Amino acid sequence: MESGMTDIKKIFHSFGINDLLNASTSGLVLFKKDRSQEKDVVRYICTVDNESARRLTGQKSLTGLSWQQMVGEGAEVGDPLLCPDIELHFKSLNVWCRASNVAVDDSHFMCTLTDITPRKKTEERESNVLSILTDAEDSMRFGSWMWDLESDTNEWSSGLYSLLGYSPEQVTEIRASYDLYLSHVHTDDAEILRHAVEDSIRNQRSFNAEYRIKTISGQEKYVMSRGQFRVGEGAKPAMSIGSVFDLTSIRNIQNELEKKVDELNRSNFDLEQFAYVASHDLQEPLRKIVSFGERLEKRSQGALDEEMGLYLDRILNATRRMQDMINNLLEFSRVARSKEGFVATDLNTIISGTLSDLEIAIQNKDAVIAIDALPTRVEVIPTQMSQLFNNLLSNSLKFTQEERKPEITIKSDRLSKSDQLNYGLPAQGDYVRITFSDNGIGFENNDSSRIFTLFQRLRGRSEFEGAGIGLAVCKKVVENHSGIIMASGKSGQGAIFTIILPLTQS
Template sequence: MSRKPSPAEGALSAWTTRRWLRVGVATTLLVLAVLGSMGTWAMWRTSQLTTQVVDRRSPALVASIRLEASLINQETGIRGYGLSGRAAFLEPYRQGLKDEAAALTRLRPLLSRDPQGRADLAAVERLAGTWHDRVAGPLSSATAGEVVKIAGARTAEGKATFDRLRAAMTRQQTHLEARRTGASGDLRDAITLRNWMFTGIAVVILLVAVLVFEGMRRGITGPISTLGAAARDVARGRFDRSLTVTGPADLRQLASDVDLMRRRLVAELESSEASRGLLDEQAADLKRSNTELEQFAYVASHDLQEPLRKVSSFTQLLQRRYGGQLDERADQYIGFAVDGANRMQVLINDLLAFSRVGRVHNEHQSVDLQRVLDDALGNLSMAIEESGAEITHDPLPTVSGDTTQLSMLWQNLLSNAVKFHSPDRAPRIHVSAAAEGDHWRFAVGDNGIGIEPEFQEKVFILFQRLHTKDAYPGTGIGLAMCKKIVEFHDGTIGIDPDHRPGTRVVFTLPSALPDAPDAADPGTRP
């Protein structure tokens, strides 16, 4: 049985990477601030104790020793002067007075914040003053003749007074030594504490660094690496690999989104596989249908042509032999049969030509459209002459395509332009050409009867006729074949809706290969 997460764990699981980073950085800064404060206090404490030992306790003890030495020098000089009466012994006394004054000047501020030190110094100064007043002063001011007598009278008092002074100075130095020793001990303890504290700070900083690294590894880099490895497995084709990671909420959400994308890709792949299977089936059906179409074309071009030629030949024989010998109705029936057989033969030939586009003739090369246009005009010379058509053209380029198919394209377009001319005016046909990127844009415009806007798309459908066969002969395959040829050459074809009067068919063809010859010179052909 899995353990149910506590409310605290549930709340922490909703934390994002940004929140974890904010909390981690804030906690780290707080710890560093506390550690910095402790280190600063330790340094301040050590500095204070060092200052106390170096600048106060040791100088005070030295000054006390110097004070004692100055008093001893004074006592030695006074005693020598009192015993011998020689003035030379007063020189140490006078120097001692100066040294005493200097020592007191140095010692008083050092003991200003030490009550015990001030009390000891007051006792020394009091006893020194007594000794000066009772012994040193009278002896130093006496003459050489009187001094021996005065010294003899005050020897015992002077000795007792100076012994008390010496004892006071000894107490003072003992107290100062004790305080200096205590301050030195406090300094050593402070230095030890400082060293331990800085060692602890270093350990804590190292621990924080380890915790930060481990937290980054478990909370960020680890989940990202796991997600990356899973994503790479999916990229290698293991689409069944589930993408689940632990860590902050946003990384888990990212993993969930990536896993959702994986599931979507799996679904799309399954759909694509199904579609590909269906396409394979349709391709097989299309291949079978194309094979059947080729078989039909073979049958139509061979098996159907022969009986159709027999029907046409014998109906024509009936028309020639018995024409005028039967009644008018019989002649009409025979004419219908001959016309139907001829139109059936034309229709079969057109269907064969339509089915061969892109299948039989499929040799792309550089094609000189000027030459192709000249051939088409030559084939249509009789119709052009009978209609009185005038055909002009722009300089025609060399394009990439199949010569046979492009010849059929130009012949169908020019034939329609001549055939569907207006009875009120002579046909005027113009072929234009303009470069558009890697294609050429052509237009065959005339001034004929035109095509109504609602029929401009339907005319490219197979067997779509806008007029009866009696008004304009044909099978309705011409423009459908033109559309198939143009699209086979990766072009487009359509009717210009703004051209008036007549019709303008606009289509595009790919430019010639890089080594294609230059376009033919422009010309005008009546």
């Protein structure tokens, strides 16, 4: 025993008290009561400090400083011995310390400073994250929960309380629980949520559920819960965690859109029926006008003067144009109303039939047509696909240049997945791209948005015949096939029509 005490004395004598103080990683500051002050005022002055204390406080020396000077002006810490364990912030270094004050005797106390900056920064980050989460919950109308399945305790975020209609004052008076939440679920939808949650816990997997809730004021809301099961590990219990999203505004918008779509579909159907019936009803009187006009023209040969003959000729020409427009309207109406009859079809057969139908026009124009092999199996409505090819080829044969031999090229290729995404198409499924290009009169690209509009003509009737319906029919056919049609061109150099069709109709 005597030998041990001797060793300790040797250590103390060899190092000295300052060496021992400075060896501590904690800040050590000894304060002495200042007896020179008034009796009613308690003041403590630093008499001893170590290197760690100076490093933590940012002071070159603490000796001679009062307690208040060390902690900083404005820090309300009061009597240090009445606050034995406090947190101090030294602003010059942005360092946080826990100050533990222990009385040594009636006149002295020792302050131990422990660096807690990492913990305070973590708390600050957590506070910022919590603030961001709270703001997000308020703006996006959702709330979150954590359910300890072993202790059956629940924690709800402020957003979840708000979603259920609880005020901040009411939150302190209630205990969050699964049963309390279920009491807010609409009675007709309670089984939906209960089944989803129980299945999630039983099979240890995530769940999604849409249902209705009622707030404490009786307001009904559409919500969606997304939850997941977290397996317990070690000291961590099994948990169910997730969020509840308010879908009320989205559901209301969806309901309004569905109503508008229904109204628009009814309106479109009525318009199509009207166009079809009106066109049929107009056919007969127009046929009579043309028939009697032609009879009059034959019987009056030589009887009418030049001016009267011109009038009759204009009447017949206008009536025939009206017949053509009505026939085109009937064709458009039939295409718009018919969206059934998809069959797997060889497009090479369709294009061969189209070339046969247009054989005379191709010969008259002395046109050269080059065609790549087209897909042999595409789900289409054959009659409509024939209309599409016929109208596009007829368009290229019509808008030619007199001094240039017409050349028409038809190509096809399969779209890559990246191309599908670029066109705004879903990645799933396969698509084919077919292009019709010619060297005709072309058009300016700023007219490409108008070219598929019903009755829209880029050229005058005196230059080229037509009612301006053919390309509108093409657009309707492609839309019926869930595809895309685009046009590009350059005046005097030709036009390119690009068609994208799904290989199968889902």
